[in-house]
Amino acid sequence: MNNDAPKLLQVENLRQHFPVRGGLMMREIGAVKAVDGVSFDIHSGETLGLVGESGCGKSTLGKSVVRLLSPTSGKVFFKGHDITHMRQGAIRPLRQDFQMVFQDPAESLDARMAVGELVAEPLVIQKMGGRVTLQKRVAELLNRVGLPANAAGKFPFEFSGGQRQRIGIARALALNPDLLVLDEPVSALDVSIQSQVMNLLLELQREFDMSYLFIAHDLAVVKHMSDRIAVMYLGKIVELAPADEIYNNPRHAYTKALLSAIPTPDPTAERERVVLDGDVPSPIDPPEGCAFGHRVNHSRYPESIGQELPLVEIAPNHWVQKCPCCVD
Amino acid sequence: MSSLLEINGLVTSFDTDSGWVRAVDGISFSVEAGKTVGLVGESGCGKTVTAMSIIDLLPKPSGNVLEGEINFKGQDLRKVDRSQIRKIRGGEIGVIFQEPMAALNPVHRIGKQLVEILKLHEKMSSRAALKKAVQLLDAVGIPAPENRISNYPHQLSGGMRQRVMIAIALACEPDLLIADEPTTALDVTVQAQILELIGSMQQKLGMAVLMITHDLGVIAQNCDEVVVMYAGRIVERAPVVELFANPQHAYTKGLLSSIPRIESERKSHLNTIPGQVASIQDFVSGCRFCQRMERGDAAILRHRPDYREITSGHWVETCPQCFQV
Numbered sequence: 001m002n003n004d005a006p007k008l009l010q011v012e013n014l015r016q017h018f019p020v021r022g023g024l025m026m027r028e029i030g031a032v033k034a035v036d037g038v039s040f041d042i043h044s045g046e047t048l049g050l051v052g053e054s055g056c057g058k059s060t061l062g063k064s065v066v067r068l069l070s071p072t073s074g075k076v077f078f079k080g081h082d083i084t085h086m087r088q089g090a091i092r093p094l095r096q097d098f099q100m101v102f103q104d105p106a107e108s109l110d111a112r113m114a115v116g117e118l119v120a121e122p123l124v125i126q127k128m129g130g131r132v133t134l135q136k137r138v139a140e141l142l143n144r145v146g147l148p149a150n151a152a153g154k155f156p157f158e159f160s161g162g163q164r165q166r167i168g169i170a171r172a173l174a175l176n177p178d179l180l181v182l183d184e185p186v187s188a189l190d191v192s193i194q195s196q197v198m199n200l201l202l203e204l205q206r207e208f209d210m211s212y213l214f215i216a217h218d219l220a221v222v223k224h225m226s227d228r229i230a231v232m233y234l235g236k237i238v239e240l241a242p243a244d245e246i247y248n249n250p251r252h253a254y255t256k257a258l259l260s261a262i263p264t265p266d267p268t269a270e271r272e273r274v275v276l277d278g279d280v281p282s283p284i285d286p287p288e289g290c291a292f293g294h295r296v297n298h299s300r301y302p303e304s305i306g307q308e309l310p311l312v313e314i315a316p317n318h319w320v321q322k323c324p325c326c327v328d
Numbered sequence: 329m330s331s332l333l334e335i336n337g338l339v340t341s342f343d344t345d346s347g348w349v350r351a352v353d354g355i356s357f358s359v360e361a362g363k364t365v366g367l368v369g370e371s372g373c374g375k376t377v378t379a380m381s382i383i384d385l386l387p388k389p390s391g392n393v394l395e396g397e398i399n400f401k402g403q404d405l406r407k408v409d410r411s412q413i414r415k416i417r418g419g420e421i422g423v424i425f426q427e428p429m430a431a432l433n434p435v436h437r438i439g440k441q442l443v444e445i446l447k448l449h450e451k452m453s454s455r456a457a458l459k460k461a462v463q464l465l466d467a468v469g470i471p472a473p474e475n476r477i478s479n480y481p482h483q484l485s486g487g488m489r490q491r492v493m494i495a496i497a498l499a500c501e502p503d504l505l506i507a508d509e510p511t512t513a514l515d516v517t518v519q520a521q522i523l524e525l526i527g528s529m530q531q532k533l534g535m536a537v538l539m540i541t542h543d544l545g546v547i548a549q550n551c552d553e554v555v556v557m558y559a560g561r562i563v564e565r566a567p568v569v570e571l572f573a574n575p576q577h578a579y580t581k582g583l584l585s586s587i588p589r590i591e592s593e594r595k596s597h598l599n600t601i602p603g604q605v606a607s608i609q610d611f612v613s614g615c616r617f618c619q620r621m622e623r624g625d626a627a628i629l630r631h632r633p634d635y636r637e638i639t640s641g642h643w644v645e646t647c648p649q650c651f652q653v
Contacts, residue, residue, distance in 0.1 A: 260520075
C-alpha cells in the first residue's frame, strides 16, 4: 500500500443507528447501534478488508459509505466532497465513481430484466450515450468479466451463481468507478468458483486502478484480497492494520480469537484454538464497557465501563482499540 | 470386523420434469465405529442426498434409492420396514442439519422437542425425560438449562439453536452422528465452539461421525478419513493426512490448490478449476470431471472409470486424464 496515495474515501466517526419502536404508540424505545463511531480511510488503488461476525455492522457500514443509508452522525468524504447528508439528486453524478456489489446476485439482480439491460441500466441512468454506444459498452463489459457475448439477451436465472456474480460485477463496472464496495462477493460461491471470481476482482483492480472496500467473514479470503484490514466487533472497529501485520501480530483479543478459530486446511497443523464462550451481545442494548471483554467475562472488564476506548496507533499504521481488557 | 456403516453401490434418483436424474450415482464407502468420515464436494455433488438416503428422509415420492446396500450394524437399512427405520433414526443414528431454525419446530418449546425424543425412543416417563433434557442442554453448554428449556427456538441465537440440535441428536446416545454442514450457517468463533462440542461428545459417547461439508478446513481439522465427491460420484477417498499430502485425482488437486490460504502471498493469482459442473441432466456416463474440463476422447466420456487402491485405504477413480500413476 502506498501511504502517500491520495485519500479516496474518508470516514470519520460514522454512526448508523436504527430506531427500535415498541409500545402501543410505536414510539421509539431504543436504537440498534449497528455502526457506532467508525473512522477509516481508503487510499487510491487500495483494498481495505472489513471482517467481523454476522451482526457486527459490516454490511451496514458498507451501505452507509455509499449512501444507500443516511448516516445518523459522523462524516463521509468521497474525493474531498462531504457526501454524508448530500441529497440523492446531488449525489447522483458522484455515484458514477462509487458502486456496490452485493453478496447474493440472485437477489440483487432484477429477475425480469435481461442481462444486457441490467448491465446498461447504470449507463442509462447517467445518460451515457445512445443505443449503439450502450450495446457496444455492454458487450465490452460482458467480455471483460468473462461472460459470453450472447449473455446480454438472457435472464439472470439462466446463469449459475458464479456467472451471476460476474453480471453483478459488470454492472458495477459500467461507469468506471474509482471505488467498489464489495459486500461478501464470494461467500455464496463454491470453492472452485470462488477463486475464479477473486482472480477476476484482482485483475480488474490492477487494470482500472480501483479501490475496494472488501467486506467478508472468511478471513483467508480477506487476507488474500486486502492491503489493510479492519476488524469489526459490535459496531466498532477494534483493530486496523496492514494485512500481513494483522495476521502476524494481532494485538486485540478478539482478532486473536478470530484468527485462531479459522480451520486451516492442513490436517497436520498444530491447533492452538482460543475457543470463545458466549455469543456476540445484542447491538440494541450493548454492554456499557468493552463489548468483547463483556462477552468473555474478562476480569478487567469493569475498568472499561464508561471509557471511550479510542483507536490508538501502537506501531506504524497499526491501530488498535485502547481497551484495558482486550489489549496487553 | 465389519464397519459400523457400509455403503455399497448406492444409487439415488429423482423424478424431475426432465426425467429421472441420478443425484447419487453408485457410491461406496464405509464408516468405522468411533471414527469421523468427511464427505466433501461442491454444491449439487450429492453429499446431502447421500445422507438423506441413509436415514430415509428423501423427499417422497420424487426421490428414491434405486440400487445398492446401506448396511448399518450388519443390517441393510433398505430392507427394514419404515417403522423400524424410525426407531433407528433419532435412536442409533442422530442427525444434525445445516439450518437449525428449519429443523426445529418453531411452535414448540425446545424442552418439549427433547422430551418427545426421549419418551419415544427411550420409553422414559415425562418426569425422567424432563430431567434428562435439562442434563442434555447442560452437556452441550447451554447456560441456565432449567430456564432455557421453556424457550422457543426463535428466542435462541444461531449457535445456541445448533447446540439444541446437537442435544436432540445425541439424546439417545447414537452410534452414528450424521452432521450435514453443521457449522456452515455459523460464524467462525461459534463454528469453533460447535466443532469442539461435537468432538468432545464423540469421545464421550464413542460414536462415529459422518461430517458433510464443503469446507476443507473443517475436514482437515476434524476428520479421520475423507471422501471427495464430484457430480454424484466419489472421485477419491483416503485417510485425511494422506489426502491432503498426496492428492491423486485432478479434481481433488484442483480443489486443494484453489483455496486461498493465510500463508499464501497476498493478491497473487489463485489456481482455479476452469468451467463449472454440468447440469445433472447432461452428466456423461464416463468421467464427469473431464466433461467439465472439456477434454478426453469419446471413450473417456462414455466409460465409467474404475477405482484403484494406490496405498492402503487410498482409493482413486482411474480416469486416464484425471489420474496418472
